[in-house]
Amino acid sequence: MTHDDDFADLDRMLAALPLEEPPAALRSRILTSTVYRPAPAVHAWEFWLVGTVLALAAWLLWLVATVPHAGERFADLTARLVEQGGLTSLTTLLWLAVGISTAWWISQLSFPTARRVRSR
Numbered sequence: 338m339t340h341d342d343d344f345a346d347l348d349r350m351l352a353a354l355p356l357e358e359p360p361a362a363l364r365s366r367i368l369t370s371t372v373y374r375p376a377p378a379v380h381a382w383e384f385w386l387v388g389t390v391l392a393l394a395a396w397l398l399w400l401v402a403t404v405p406h407a408g409e410r411f412a413d414l415t416a417r418l419v420e421q422g423g424l425t426s427l428t429t430l431l432w433l434a435v436g437i438s439t440a441w442w443i444s445q446l447s448f449p450t451a452r453r454v455r456s457r
Contacts, residue, residue, distance in 0.1 A: 401407045
C-alpha cells in the first residue's frame with residue numbers, strides 16, 4: 338500500500354463487513370423527526386412571557402383587592418411619574434408622534450436589490 342491516496346484495500350475491507358439492513362422506512366422516520374417536524378405552537382420564551390405577565394397581573398389584582406387605597410396610590414404614582422417625566426408637555430407629545438410616524442414610514446420603505454452579473 339502506497340502512502341498517497343490509495344484506499345482500495347480499505348474500501349474492500351469496508352465492503353466485506355457483514356452489515357445489517359437498515360430498518361424499514363428509516364429515512365422517512367428521520368426526515369419526519371427532523372426536517373419535516375412541525376413548528377411548535379408555542380415557543381418556550383412565549384410560554385414563560387405569558388406566565389410571567391399572568392403572575393404579575395394576579396399579584397397586582399391581589400394587591401389592589403387587599404391593600405386599602407392601593408388603586409388610588411398606583412394612579413397617583415403613575416400621574417406623578419408622567420408629570421415629572423415631562424410627558425404632559427404638548428411639545429413632548431408632538432415629538433413623540435413625529436418619531437413614531439418616522440419609524441413607521443421608514444419601516445414601510447422597500448429597497449430594490451441590485452442585480453448581480455454572473456461571470457463565467
